[in-house]
Amino acid sequence: MRVLSRLSCCLAALLLTACGGKPGDAQLVVYTARAEHLIQPLLLRYTEETGIPIRFVTDKAGPLLARLAAEGEATQADVLITVDAGNLWQAAQQDLLQAIDSPILEANVPAHLRDPEDRWFGLSLRARTIIHSTERVDPEELNTYAGLADDRWRGRLCLRTSKEVYNQSLVATMIASGGETETETLVRGWVDNLAAPPFASDTQVIEAIAAGQCDLGLVNSYYLGRLQRQQPDLPVALFWPDQAAGERGVHVNVSGAGVTRHSPRPEAARAFIEWLSAGEAQRLFASLNLEYPVNPEVAPAPLVAAWGEFRADDINLSTAGELQAAAVRLMDRAGYH
Amino acid sequence: MATAPPLQPDLGAAKLPARALRGPERGAGWHLVALAIAMPALAVLLVVAAALLRPDGEVWAHLSAHVLPRASWNTLWLVLGVGLGVSVLGTGLAALVALCEFPGRAFFAWALLLPLAVPAYVLATVYIGLFDYAGPLQTLLREHLPGVPGIEVRNRWGVMAVLVLALYPYVYLVVRNALASQGARLMEVARLLGHRPGQAFRRAALPLALPWIGGGTLLAMMETLADFGAVAAFNYDTLTTAIYRTWYGLFSVSGALQIAAVLLLFVLALLALEQRARAGQRFVTLGAAPVQRRRLAPRGAWLATLICGLVWLLAFALPVSQLLLWALREIDSLDRRYWLLAANSLQLALGAALLLPALALTLSWAQRRAPSAAMGWLARLATLGYAMPGALLAVAFFAAAGTLLKVFPDLAGLLRGSILLLLTAYAVRFLAVAATPVNGAALRLKPSIEEAARNLGVSGFRLFLRVHLPLLRGGVLTAALLVFVDVMKEMPITLMTRPFGWDTLAVRIFEFTTEGQWQRAALPALAIVAVGLLPTYWLHRGSEHAPLS
Structure with missing residues (x-):
């Protein structure tokens, strides 16, 4: 039994040593759904430049919002960073963010990439676009997102699951521009064209196209960038749809940030988000994940720039949040799983 | 407790003279103890149940028309398939290792436990990567045999196979210990009575191992219900994915909690049924003679080696080799921080591996001292968290804890930055894992030993410490091992509840x-697997050499 008592002592010691360590006032606390390796280099640099230490926790957006809601006024968090406009919209909707009055952010972030009420600001831009086999698809055959529902692609299309928020945002903005009925017909057309059941990730979609399981699909551009770093001669290429006059343009989404409703240090939080929106920080924020900077003054990484220029859809991204639930229901009805 | 009932008072226990000494007020005390242990789980279940009071009509109409029928059907298939798979595979392997002698047996006895350290979501991803259309295997096939059609592995059978490989060790471990401690003796008796070996197993050892097979299988089925990682990798829609779709996609946390509530009601019914099916059965240990394993004939022996080797290869060696290949490409990113991460994982897992078996032991003891219907329900509710998707449990736990901290603000300062909350959440999630082996072992405590000890003047806590605890050692160690590896792999609760750092x-x-x-x-x-290896080996040794009474 000596073992047992020794073990209980260990347990008690463990619990006690783990206590303490309250964050002081001279620092920031960040809750981030953007993965650690994409955000930590920026946090370190900010601390280097300003002397302000930053603590952060990572989690998925859903649990982070639930955590903020449960903590209420007692929260230590100052800044919420998350991917996808739908999540940002939802955070604002649940009154977890406060409005930021910042001329700097208004100048750096284009109007359609931020909340109309200034509760969140996009910081990097991701384009969800068509990817196709360079061996089996002539880019001349491609035109729009809607075109993927065309009969000629029967048994040739690969899609990621509709559980992925990027697809939900895409369909939400399609509802906004084309209406619900038309979008549902179109999504049914996509489902009819599938060569394989929907995949769990964009990377799998690209690999399936490269392997010949299907000929084209929809992905966020940075997933191709990552694969190209390892295998530069993958037989696939991006195509920018909906570029003709009167068409909607390429669907873009953001990862972005806001100041929490009960932030203990809202001024410092605002300054940090402002810092992220310009100059070297803005370049790094986007290029760490091969995304596009939101600030038009900042150039994207060379690998990203090599994919060519495109005209992006300029619908305000809060629409993606407002219509996300409608998009999910629509995809359920259309049998897009 | 889910899986192992308390001894029923009407089954003769009340006739023991020692029992007569127990007063009603003593029973009340034990009920309070059980209530305290079950409290965090009850708080979480209350949050879940409360969601049922605010039904979201629009969301439900949509879900029941377009999501739930398919998800329920898929879930049913998966849970039954995995249940059948793990009980057959786990019991078969356990019987081979515990009752037979064949080349490599000593190695496989513990090596077959190793898949415990490989998270199911990792196994799923590796298998899809290797065997799907774009994977190396099918690519090779196409290169050499043009015109071969692609084989789709991302389907019901694929996800079932992966979960069986990931979860069979729960059955294997629990049943192996049960068979090792009594099966061989029973087999001997059956052989003496003229049964052939196969017959002896079917008619003597197997029926008596049923509670343990049932317990391990129920654990695997609950884990399957709660699994998100593996089914998400296969894009196989279950009730768990429906829960997350409702939460993340339809922004309805209450809708998600409602699906979970219905799910948990089913699990509760299942647990009660299992308990009822076993009521009236009693198990006691036979004598403590050293176990004599049967030496298999050469052909049978090599077949046994082949089967064990194949399972070990598929469930452990293959996925770990793939992880190694991938990890080698990223070896540059192996920095000092990994020591810190590993130390954190280890501390949390060890903390839980100490705490949870202790809780399970207390609960089991309370059930033995003061059996009642209320006690049975408390014990069952306390273990229900294992069937709940982790992230949702985390949210419910957080909501419950948040309410508590609002009522007692002083507590917040104390708990902030402490891992006490995290360990409590682990207890809600994993108590079933600790309770199954502990109760399994407690099932076989002989009343006569208790009597003898009392006659020698040993009673109360000393009786427990000096007599029962050593007898329960095997079950407690098994519980500690299972909790340890489960906490190492746990993701959503750790993400949400961990303090900074x-x-x-x-x-x-x-x-x-x-x-x-x-x-x-x-x-x-790979680091999780590596950190999990040593304690797995150590605890395996401990549990295999535990006194068998």
């Missing part, structure tokens, strides 16, 4: 997988 290896995996970077996640995944 308590990043673990599983959190590191999350950082990469959330961005779809599976190959980069191989390094932390």
Whole structure:
């Protein structure tokens, strides 16, 4: 039994040593759904430049919002960073963010990439676009997102699951521009064209196209960038749809940030988000994940720039949040799983 | 307790003279103890149940028309398939290792436990990567045999196979210990009575191992119900994915909690049924003679080696080799921080592996001292968290804890930055894992030993410490091992409840997988397996050599 008592002592010691360590006032606390390796280099640099230490926790957006809601006024968090406009919209909707009055952010972030009420600001831009086999698809055959529902692609299309928020945002903005009925017909057309059941990730979609399981699909551009770093001669290429006059343009989404409703240090939080929106920080924020900077003054990484220029859809991204639930229901009805 | 009932008072126990000494007020005390242990789980269940009071009509109409029928059907298939698979595979392997002698038996006895250390979501990703259309195997096939049609592995059978490989060790471990401690003796008796070996197993050892097979299988089925990682990798829609779709996609946390509530009601019914099916059965240990394993004939022996080897290869060696290959490409990112992550993982897992078996033991003891219907329900409710999707449990737990902290603000200062909350959440999630082996062992405590000890003047806590605890050692060690590896792999609760600075290896995996970077996640995944190996070996030794009474 000596073992047992020794073990209980260990347990008690463990619990006690783990206590303490309250964050002081001279620092920031960040809750981030953007993965650690994409955000930590920026946090370190900010601390280097300003002397302000930053603590952060990572989690998925859903649990982070639930955590903020449960903590209420007692929260230590100052800044919420998350991917996808739908999540940002939802955070604002649940009154977890406060409005930021910042001329700097208004100048750096284009109007359609931020909340109309200034509760969140996009910081990097991701384009969800068509990817196709360079061996089996002539880019001349491609035109729009809607075109993927065309009969000629029967048994040739690969899609990621509709559980992925990027697809939900895409369909939400399609509802906004084309209406619900038309979008549902179109999504049914996509489902009819599938060569394989929907995949769990964009990377799998690209690999399936490269392997010949299907000929084209929809992905966020940075997933191709990552694969190209390892295998530069993958037989696939991006195509920018909906570029003709009167068409909607390429669907873009953001990862972005806001100041929490009960932030203990809202001024410092605002300054940090402002810092992220310009100059070297803005370049790094986007290029760490091969995304596009939101600030038009900042150039994207060379690998990203090599994919060519495109005209992006300029619908305000809060629409993606407002219509996300409608998009999910629509995809359920259309049998897009 | 889910799986192992308390001894029923009407089954003769009340006739023991010692029982007569127990007063009613003593029973009330034990009920309070059980209530205290079940309290965190009850709080979580209350949050879940409360969601039922605010039904979201629009969401439900949509879900029941377009999501739930398919998801329920898929879930039913998966849970039954995995249940059948793990009980057959786990029991078969356990019988081979515990009752037979064949080349490599000593190695497989513990090596077959190793898949415990490989998270199911890792296994799923590796298998899809290897065997799907774009994977190396099918690519090779196409290159050499043009015109071969692609084989789709991302379907019901694929996800079932992966979960069986990931979860069979729960059955294997629990049943192996049960068979090792009594099966061989029973087999001997059956052989003496003229049965052939196969017959002897079917008619003597197997029926008596049923409670343990049932317990391990129920654990695997609950884990299957709660699984998100593996089914998500296969894009196989279950009730769990429906829960997350409702939460993340339809922004309805209450809708998600409602689905979970219905799910948990079913699990509760299942647990009650299992308990009822076993009521009236009694199990006691036979004598403590050393176990004599049957030496198999050469052909049978090599077949046994082949089967064990194949399972070990598929469930452990293959996925770990793939992880190694991936990790080697990312070896540059192996920095000092991994020591810290591993230390955090280890501390949390050890803390839980100490705490949870202790709770399970207390609960089991309370059930033995003061059996009642209320006690049975408390024990069952306390273990229900194992069937609940982790992230949703985390949210419900957080909501419950948040309410508590609002009522007692002083507590907040005390708990902030402490891992006490995290360990409590682990207890809600994993108590079933600790309770199954502990109760299994308690099932076989002989009343006569208790009597003898009392006659010698040993009673109360000393009786427990000096007599019962040593007898329960095997069950407690098994519980500790299962809890340890489960906490090492746990992701959503750790993510949400950890204090600053308590990043673990599983959190590191999350950082990469959330961005779809599976190959980069191989390094932390491998680290989890590595950190899990030593205690697995150590506890295996401990549990195999535990006194058998």
